[in-house]
Amino acid sequence: MAREAVYQQSDPRDPGDDDAQPQNSGPVSDPSSPKPSSKPLSEENDGKLRPTRLDEMVGQQDVIERLKIAIGAALRRGEPLGHILFDGPPGLGKTTFATVIPAEMGTTLQMANGAGLSAPKDLLPYLTNVSAHSVLFIDEIHRVPKAVEEYLYTAMEDFRIDIVLGEGVNARTLNFELQPFTLIGATTRAGMLSAPLRDRFQIREHLGWYTQAQLTDLILRNAKKLSIEVEEAAATEIARRSRSTPRLANNRLHWVRDYAQVRAKGVVTLGVARDALDMIGIDRLGLDKQDRNYLETLIRVFAGGPSGLEAIAHTMNVSSDTLEDEVEPFLLRSELIVRTRRGRIATPKAFEHLKMQPPSV
Numbered sequence: 001m002a003r004e005a006v007y008q009q010s011d012p013r014d015p016g017d018d019d020a021q022p023q024n025s026g027p028v029s030d031p032s033s034p035k036p037s038s039k040p041l042s043e044e045n046d047g048k049l050r051p052t053r054l055d056e057m058v059g060q061q062d063v064i065e066r067l068k069i070a071i072g073a074a075l076r077r078g079e080p081l082g083h084i085l086f087d088g089p090p091g092l093g094k095t096t097f098a099t100v101i102p103a104e105m106g107t108t109l110q111m112a113n114g115a116g117l118s119a120p121k122d123l124l125p126y127l128t129n130v131s132a133h134s135v136l137f138i139d140e141i142h143r144v145p146k147a148v149e150e151y152l153y154t155a156m157e158d159f160r161i162d163i164v165l166g167e168g169v170n171a172r173t174l175n176f177e178l179q180p181f182t183l184i185g186a187t188t189r190a191g192m193l194s195a196p197l198r199d200r201f202q203i204r205e206h207l208g209w210y211t212q213a214q215l216t217d218l219i220l221r222n223a224k225k226l227s228i229e230v231e232e233a234a235a236t237e238i239a240r241r242s243r244s245t246p247r248l249a250n251n252r253l254h255w256v257r258d259y260a261q262v263r264a265k266g267v268v269t270l271g272v273a274r275d276a277l278d279m280i281g282i283d284r285l286g287l288d289k290q291d292r293n294y295l296e297t298l299i300r301v302f303a304g305g306p307s308g309l310e311a312i313a314h315t316m317n318v319s320s321d322t323l324e325d326e327v328e329p330f331l332l333r334s335e336l337i338v339r340t341r342r343g344r345i346a347t348p349k350a351f352e353h354l355k356m357q358p359p360s361v
C-alpha cells in the first residue's frame, strides 16, 4: 500500500508541483502510511527518483539479468520467487531492488526492519499477512536476534511456523501454514548472518559500487525528472564527487539544483556544480566532512594508526557502527585507509589528500 502511494508521487508528469513543495513533503503527504519500519528521511524524500522497474535502474547489469531470469522462471512455473539476499554498503540499491522485484512480479510488498523484530511475536503479523507469492522485505536482517531467526527457518523452508504457547506440562505447539512467499533480506554486514540463515536464501547478490559513467547517466536522467538543466560536464563532476553511490548522487543533485535555482538562474554548469559542492564541504574525492574528520582523527590523534575502530569512534563521538557501515567502506575502497589486524592505518594517499605530513619513521 505504502509503495503505491510512493509510486504515485513519483509521477514525473507534474514538474510544477515539485517546485512548489519543499522536498521533504513526501512523508507528510502520505500520513496513512502503514509502513512498520521508520526509514531515514533521505530515503523517503527520494521517492520521486527511486526507480519503479528493473529497466529504469542504472548499473548492476549482471544482477538485473540474473533476477530477470529468476523472475521469468518463477512466473512461468506459477511458483513464488526464491528467497533473495542483497548485501552491500548503504545507498547502492538494496531497498530499491526489494521494491522493484514485487512490481515486476505483479505482487505485493510488506516491509520490516530487523531492528524492529526483537521477539518472535513481532514477526507474526508479517508472516500471517503474506499472500501467495507476495514479498516480505526485511531490511538490516543481520539485526534479527537468534530467537526470531529460528522462526524464519521453517517459514522460509516449509512455509510453516510452529509456536509454543505456555510453559512446562501445559505447553502446546500451534502450527501455522503460511502462503508460499518470497523473503527478501538486505544487509550491510553479510558476514554477521549465521550460516543457516544465509543458506536458506536461494539467490544471493552482492551490490558493488557504481562507475562514474553509470552515476553520470543516473544524474542526467534524474535531472530530467526534476526538470532541471544539467550540463554534461557538471553531471560528470557531481558523479565524481558522489562516492560511487547512487543515493549520494541524488542527494548532491538535489542540493546543486537548489543552489542553481537561487544563485545561477537554474542552469547547472560545471562551475555551478563545483561551487555548490564546495559550499557543503564535499571535496574533489567526494569525501564529506565526516569522512575527512575520520581521516584527520586517525592522522592527528593516532599518528596515522594503527588504531582500533572503537578508539576512533569515541574520539569522534560517533557510533562505531556508523563508521563501519557508512564511512569506512569508501575510504577502504579509495585506498585512503587499510584495515589490519592491529587496527586502521591511514595510507600515504590520505596524508597527501589532507595535505598533512606523514610521521617521519
Ligand SMILES: Nc1ncnc2c1ncn2[C@@H]1O[C@H](COP(=O)(O)OP(=O)(O)O)[C@@H](O)[C@H]1O
Pocket: 043, 046, 047, 049, 050, 051, 056, 057, 058, 059, 060, 089, 090, 091, 092, 093, 094, 095, 096, 097, 186, 218, 246, 247, 248, 250
Ligand atoms: N541501480 C539504481 N538505479 C537508479 N537509482 C538507484 C539505483 N540504486 C539506488 N538508486 C537510488 O539511490 C537511492 C538509495 O538506494 P537504496 O535502494 O535505498 O539503497 P540501500 O537500500 O542499498 O541503502 C534510491 O532511492 C534510488 O533513488
Ligand SMILES: [Mg+2]
Pocket: 091, 094, 095, 096, 139, 186
Ligand atoms: Mg535501504
